[in-house]
Amino acid sequence: xxxxxxxxxxxxxxxxxxxxxxxxxxxxxxxxxxxxxxxxxxxxxxxxxxxxxxxxxxxxxxxxxxxxxxxxxxxxxxxxxxxxxxxxxxxxxxxxxxxxxxxxxxxxxxxxxxxxxxxxxxxxxxxxxxxxxxxxxxxxxxxxxxxxxxxxxxxxxxxxxxxxxxxxxxxxxxxxxxxxxxxxxxxxxxxxxxxxxxxxxxxxxxxxxxxxxxx
Amino acid sequence: xxxxxxxxxxxxxxxxxxxxxxxxxxxxxxxxxxxxxxxxxxxxxxxxxxxxxxxxxxxxxxxxxxxxxxxxxxxxxxxxxxxxxxxxxxxxxxxxxxxxxxxxxxxxxxxxxxxxxxxxxxxxxxxxxxxxxxxxxxxxxxxxxxxxxxxxxxxxxxxxxxxxxxxxxxxxxxxxxxxxxxxxxxxxxxxxxxxxxxxxxxxxxxxxxxxxxxx
Amino acid sequence: xxxxxxxxxxxxxxxxxxxxxxxxxxxxxxxxxxxxxxxxxxxxxxxxxxxxxxxxxxxxxxxxxxxxxxxxxxxxxxxxxxxxxxxxxxxxxxxxxxxxxxxxxxxxxxxxxxxxxxxxxxxxxxxxxxxxxxxxxxxxxxxxxxxxxxxxxxxxxxxxxxxxxxxxxxxxxxxxxxxxxxxxxxxxxxxxxxxxxxxxxxxxxxxxxxxxxxx
Amino acid sequence: xxxxxxxxxxxxxxxxxxxxxxxxxxxxxxxxxxxxxxxxxxxxxxxxxxxxxxxxxxxxxxxxxxxxxxxxxxxxxxxxxxxxxxxxxxxxxxxxxxxxxxxxxxxxxxxxxxxxxxxxxxxxxxxxxxxxxxxxxxxxxxxxxxxxxxxxxxxxxxxxxxxxxxxxxxxxxxxxxxxxxxxxxxxxxxxxxxxxxxxxxxxxxxxxxxxxxxx
DNA sequence: TATGAATGAGTGTTCATTCAT
DNA sequence: GATGAATGAACACTCATTCAT
Numbered sequence: 001x002x003x004x005x006x007x008x009x010x011x012x013x014x015x016x017x018x019x020x021x022x023x024x025x026x027x028x029x030x031x032x033x034x035x036x037x038x039x040x041x042x043x044x045x046x047x048x049x050x051x052x053x054x055x056x057x058x059x060x061x062x063x064x065x066x067x068x069x070x071x072x073x074x075x076x077x078x079x080x081x082x083x084x085x086x087x088x089x090x091x092x093x094x095x096x097x098x099x100x101x102x103x104x105x106x107x108x109x110x111x112x113x114x115x116x117x118x119x120x121x122x123x124x125x126x127x128x129x130x131x132x133x134x135x136x137x138x139x140x141x142x143x144x145x146x147x148x149x150x151x152x153x154x155x156x157x158x159x160x161x162x163x164x165x166x167x168x169x170x171x172x173x174x175x176x177x178x179x180x181x182x183x184x185x186x187x188x189x190x191x192x193x194x195x196x197x198x199x200x201x202x203x204x205x206x207x208x209x210x211x212x213x214x215x
Numbered sequence: 216x217x218x219x220x221x222x223x224x225x226x227x228x229x230x231x232x233x234x235x236x237x238x239x240x241x242x243x244x245x246x247x248x249x250x251x252x253x254x255x256x257x258x259x260x261x262x263x264x265x266x267x268x269x270x271x272x273x274x275x276x277x278x279x280x281x282x283x284x285x286x287x288x289x290x291x292x293x294x295x296x297x298x299x300x301x302x303x304x305x306x307x308x309x310x311x312x313x314x315x316x317x318x319x320x321x322x323x324x325x326x327x328x329x330x331x332x333x334x335x336x337x338x339x340x341x342x343x344x345x346x347x348x349x350x351x352x353x354x355x356x357x358x359x360x361x362x363x364x365x366x367x368x369x370x371x372x373x374x375x376x377x378x379x380x381x382x383x384x385x386x387x388x389x390x391x392x393x394x395x396x397x398x399x400x401x402x403x404x405x406x407x408x409x410x411x412x413x414x415x416x417x418x419x420x421x422x423x424x425x426x427x428x429x430x
Numbered sequence: 431x432x433x434x435x436x437x438x439x440x441x442x443x444x445x446x447x448x449x450x451x452x453x454x455x456x457x458x459x460x461x462x463x464x465x466x467x468x469x470x471x472x473x474x475x476x477x478x479x480x481x482x483x484x485x486x487x488x489x490x491x492x493x494x495x496x497x498x499x500x501x502x503x504x505x506x507x508x509x510x511x512x513x514x515x516x517x518x519x520x521x522x523x524x525x526x527x528x529x530x531x532x533x534x535x536x537x538x539x540x541x542x543x544x545x546x547x548x549x550x551x552x553x554x555x556x557x558x559x560x561x562x563x564x565x566x567x568x569x570x571x572x573x574x575x576x577x578x579x580x581x582x583x584x585x586x587x588x589x590x591x592x593x594x595x596x597x598x599x600x601x602x603x604x605x606x607x608x609x610x611x612x613x614x615x616x617x618x619x620x621x622x623x624x625x626x627x628x629x630x631x632x633x634x635x636x637x638x639x640x641x642x643x644x645x
Numbered sequence: 646x647x648x649x650x651x652x653x654x655x656x657x658x659x660x661x662x663x664x665x666x667x668x669x670x671x672x673x674x675x676x677x678x679x680x681x682x683x684x685x686x687x688x689x690x691x692x693x694x695x696x697x698x699x700x701x702x703x704x705x706x707x708x709x710x711x712x713x714x715x716x717x718x719x720x721x722x723x724x725x726x727x728x729x730x731x732x733x734x735x736x737x738x739x740x741x742x743x744x745x746x747x748x749x750x751x752x753x754x755x756x757x758x759x760x761x762x763x764x765x766x767x768x769x770x771x772x773x774x775x776x777x778x779x780x781x782x783x784x785x786x787x788x789x790x791x792x793x794x795x796x797x798x799x800x801x802x803x804x805x806x807x808x809x810x811x812x813x814x815x816x817x818x819x820x821x822x823x824x825x826x827x828x829x830x831x832x833x834x835x836x837x838x839x840x841x842x843x844x845x846x847x848x849x850x851x852x853x854x855x856x857x858x859x860x
Numbered sequence: 861t862a863t864g865a866a867t868g869a870g871t872g873t874t875c876a877t878t879c880a881t
Numbered sequence: 882g883a884t885g886a887a888t889g890a891a892c893a894c895t896c897a898t899t900c901a902t
Contacts, residue, residue: 012886037338039254043872055875055888064872093420119337123252133397140398157425164402165411166420168395169388176387182348183355183383188376196380204419205308205381210372227861258897270863270900279897442865467767469684473893485867485896494893523850549767553682563827570828587855594832595841596850598825599818606817612778613785613813618806626810634849635738635811640802657882688876700879700884709876 005073006131008066011059021060025050026074029067034112038068038120068120069128075113076135082106083142091149093156097198099146100170104194107174114178143167173197220288221346223281226274236275240265241289244282249327253283253335283335284343290328291350297321298357306364308371312413314361315385319409322389329393358382381416388412435503436561438496441489451490455480456504459497463546468498468553498550499558505543506565512536513572521579523586527628529576530600534624537604544608573597603627650718651776653711656704666705670695671719674712679757683713683765713765714773720758721780727751728787736794738801742843744791745815749839752819759823788812811846818842 010018028049032041043064047057061067086102089095107114121132144167150156151163158166177184177193184193225233243264247256258279262272276282301317322329336347359382365371366378373381392399392408399408440448458479462471473494477487491497516532519525537544551562574597580586581593588596607614607623614623655663673694677686688709692702706712731747752759766777789812795801796808803811822829822838829838 014886017886039338042870053888054873055890056886058873059886062873093424096420122334123254137398154425156420156423158423161403161407161411162415162423165408166415168391168398169412169415172387172391172395173384176383180383180387183352187379192376193380196376197384200377200381200384200419202420204415204422205311205371205417207419207421208371208373208377209308210369229861232861257895268863269898270865271861273898274861277898444865447865469768472891483867484894485869486865488894489865492894523854526850552764553684567828584855586850586853588853591833591837591841592845592853595838596845598821598828599842599845602817602821602825603814606813610813610817613782617809622806623810626806627814630807630811630814630849632850634845634852635741635801635847637849637851638801638803638807639738640799659882662882687874698884699877700886701882703877704882707877 004131004134006069006128008070009062018060021050021052021056022070023074024052025057025060025067026071029071030075030113030116033068033071033116033120038123043067065123065125065128068124069131072117072121072124072132073135075110075117076132076139078113079106079110080135080139080142082110083139091151091153091155093150093202096146096150097202099143100198100201101194103143103170104174104177104190104197107177108190111178111181114175118175118179140164140167140171143170170201173201219346219349221284221343223285224277233275236265236267236271237285239267240272240275240282241286244286245290245328245331248283248286248331248335253338258282280338280340280343283339284346287332287336287339287347288350290325290332291347291354293328294321294325295350295354295357297325298354306366306368306370308365308417311361311365312417314358315413315416316409318358318385319389319392319405319412322392323405326393326396329390333390333394355379355382355386358385385416388416434561434564436499436558438500439492448490451480451482451486452500452504454482455487455490455497456501459501460505460543460546463498463501463550464542468550473497495553495555495558498554499561502547502551502554502562503565505540505547506562506569508543509536509540510565510569510572512540513569521581521583521585523580523632526576526580527632529573530628530631531624533573533600534604534607534620534627537607538620541608541611544605548605548609570594570597570601573600600631603631649776649779651714651773653715654707663705666695666697666701667715669697670702670705670712671716674716675720675758675761678713678716678761678765683768688712710768710770710773713769714776717762717766717769717777718780720755720762721777721784723758724751724755725780725784725787727755728784736796736798736800738795738847741791741795742847744788745843745846746839748788748815749819749822749835749842752822753835756823756826759820763820763824785809785812785816788815815846818846 012018012021025046028051029041029046032045032049043057044054046064046067047054050057061070083103083106086099121129124132144163147156147158147163147166151158177190188196227233227236240261243266244256244261247260247264258272259269261279261282262269265272276285298318298321301314336344339347359378362371362373362378362381366373392405403411442448442451455476458481459471459476462475462479473487474484476494476497477484480487491500513533513536516529551559554562574593577586577588577593577596581588607620618626657663657666670691673696674686674691677690677694688702689699691709691712692699695702706715728748728751731744766774769777789808792801792803792808792811796803822835833841
């Protein structure tokens with residue numbers, strides 16, 4: 001489950017410096033990409049936002065696309081490390097709820113980054129896409145594990161397919177909070193959103209069947 | 216609830232011709248946008264794909280962005296008209312399932328278009344965005360109506376918020392089939408996907424609680 | 431003995447216009463290349479010298495190197511057509527002298543062009559070089575034919591190798607007038623140069639052996 | 646007739662070190678220039694080929710052009726010292742032939758260097774050109790001396806102009822072996838080339854006149 | 861109405877040169 | 882003396898848009 005990186009060649013040798021400069025670069029780029037998208041952002045703007053010259057920028061990357069890759073890669077790592085902090089020892093339903101809730105909080109905190117990730121991944125060329133998709137898979141795998149624990153614990157009775165699909169749903173519903181913010185965040189607070197989603201996720205439509213009618 | 220259009224000015228008067236030319240334009244553009252995205256597609260390519268010259272193209276639009284708007288608008292209309300065909304007279308759970316299923320089928324059939332819509336909407340400038348978002352809202356409203364009918368019919372006991380959120384979930388889960396195809400369409404057929412989603416949507420996590428434990 | 435052309439793709443369709451614009455382009459480029467060489471000349475300078483914008487320039491070529499190819503190709507054609515005018519009916523030594531003399535005159539008249547050809551051919555990439563070298567071979571073949579006629583006529587008794595080498599020598603000695611002008615054109619007029627070269631070429635070193643010593 | 650050098654300023658004082666570093670620099674540059682030409686070679690590549698850093702490179706030169714000058718200068722010196730080794734004491738025709746032959750051998754041995762010299766001299770700026778042309782003149786002067794000796798010895802009866810021109814011809818015919826290698830070295834060995842050229846040079850066209858015709 | 865040649869601002873990228881360490 | 886990170890002017894090339902025919 002080791003993270004795979006596509007190395008982005010540099011002219012600079014000092015690895016510490018590379019780390020530092022790239023962090024500056026990424027920070028600036030996220031802001032720009034969020035505002036104008038990758039394609040409408042120029043390399044000069046990236047360099048400026050990062051605080052160095054265009055020449056220096058190109059000491060740390062080879063092409064503009066490298067910036068996008070670096071940005072995506074970094075965001076994934078951040079999100080992942082944030083999610084990893086959550087404790088999912090016991091596989092109880094209550095714990096599952098907490099996990100989902102935590103996941104939604106993380107997404108909310110990193111909304112800008114997630115938005116960028118979400119909107120620009122497809123601008124990556126075919127040869128870096130695999131690296132990025134692998135990351136996505138890792139992340140859904142984390143949600144999957146959360147559910148699987150409940151199954152293993154004997155709390156849930158779900159087959160592998162249902163588990164996988166549920167994990168994906170939770171994942172996408174999390175992102176939805178970010179990419180449909182124009183619709184959601186006007187009408188709901190984060191807490192409301194989380195409660196609503198957990199309700200729907202746990203109860204299912206059937207949970208809302210009118211009992212009165214059954215009598 | 217009439218559809219609102221942002222008028223795209225033309226130098227040409229003959230409305231029939233406009234209709235025809237734009238249809239050619241849109242058809243060609245969808246293919247191109249799917250392959251290379253809006254930004255990497257040139258106006259020359261659009262003109263060529265549409266079957267006329269660059270000069271003629273600009274007789275029917277003002278800017279490149281107009282093409283994108285026209286494309287998005289057209290796709291919405293198509294999807295909408297496809298969905299409208301479904302009969303949702305009776306508000307039963309069975310009928311709701313059928314409706315969802317039908318919606319997923321539509322998304323699948325128009326996968327290319329939905330993908331384009333989905334990936335390029337954000338490239339629209341701030342001033343056309345409202346028009347497009349309105350369309351989105353119309354579409355989720357259709358799913359909403361499907362559910363609301365069950366509520367009105369006394370089959371479901373859901374408040375407005377839950378209904379809205381559920382509608383959005385279904386909508387996004389539909390799109391998910393398209394935009395996560397790299398992950399989903401390798402592992403599931405459309406039928407499997409639909410069944411799985413309807414299962415999860417209707418049963419909820421609780422539906423999978425181990426009954427044995429209840430003894 | 432048909433001339434082979436490497437086609438240089440255009441966005442423009444009107445072949446007459448292509449011909450015209452390229453002629454303008456070539457004329458301007460020769461001046462620039464002579465002054466500063468191919469590498470130090472910018473595409474903008476080429477466009478300006480040709481009398482149109484940078485955008486228009488690129489309607490008629492794909493890369494900067496295309497300009498160089500077009501220039502070289504055109505110069506070859508000009509030189510060749512100039513040489514072809516000379517009448518080399520009879521294969522006499524007198525006629526050979528006239529031919530050589532004529533060749534030198536042509537080189538002198540097209541000095542600028544020849545100089546450019548001579549200095550910049552090697553800047554062409556490997557894939558166009560064959561086209562250009564073929565042209566060179568055609569031209570030496572013309573000089574060769576001039577000599578061969580004398581052999582065929584029974585005036586000279588030379589084998590193929592000697593004929594070929596002599597042709598090459600004459601060819602290079604012609605170019606020499608152009609590329610060593612800094613040394614030659616200070617000390618000799620064209621007529622002097624021609625006379626001197628014809629002397630040396632026809633007499634050979636042995637022709638200058640001291641007769642007195644032979645007595 | 647002392648060699649004139651254009652001094653290339655240095656930040657380094659230690660003359661031994663300068664000598665050593667520059668030798669490394671020149672060796673590496675010749676290879677690079679031969680492969681890609683002066684303009685397509687970067688200073689970084691030169692530094693790397695020389696075995697030190699870009700910073701160090703600039704301790705020993707001021708501009709990239711200095712490298713070219715140093716390279717050309719060095720090649721001239723080498724060629725010259727190689728030619729000077731030949732013994733041309735006696736001014737006989739046999740000795741002249743030997744001299745020419747030796748000269749051609751030297752050119753052949755130093756083909757790469759000569760090629761570079763030949764192709765890149767024109768890239769030197771106007772202010773160093775005189776230094777380089779002076780070198781060229783020195784070299785033709787050496788060939789000239791070889792011929793002049795025969796004249797002085799009473800073996801040849803040639804005026805100054807003929808001597809100079811003949812020297813230039815021999816010089817250029819030597820270079821021709823290098824710069825027209827694509828045509829010559831496919832068809833002739835060096836020995837064949839030398840024999841052919843000496844034949845033509847000594848006999849002249851008249852030497853091949855058909856004697857039968859004289860009857 | 862239709863065409864396609866013309867335009868030039870704008871883009872990604874390179875590379876000779878400098879200078880703090 | 883040696884290093885290599887930083888710089889930014891300069892370059893080749895693109896492409897949305899216009900307009901004369």
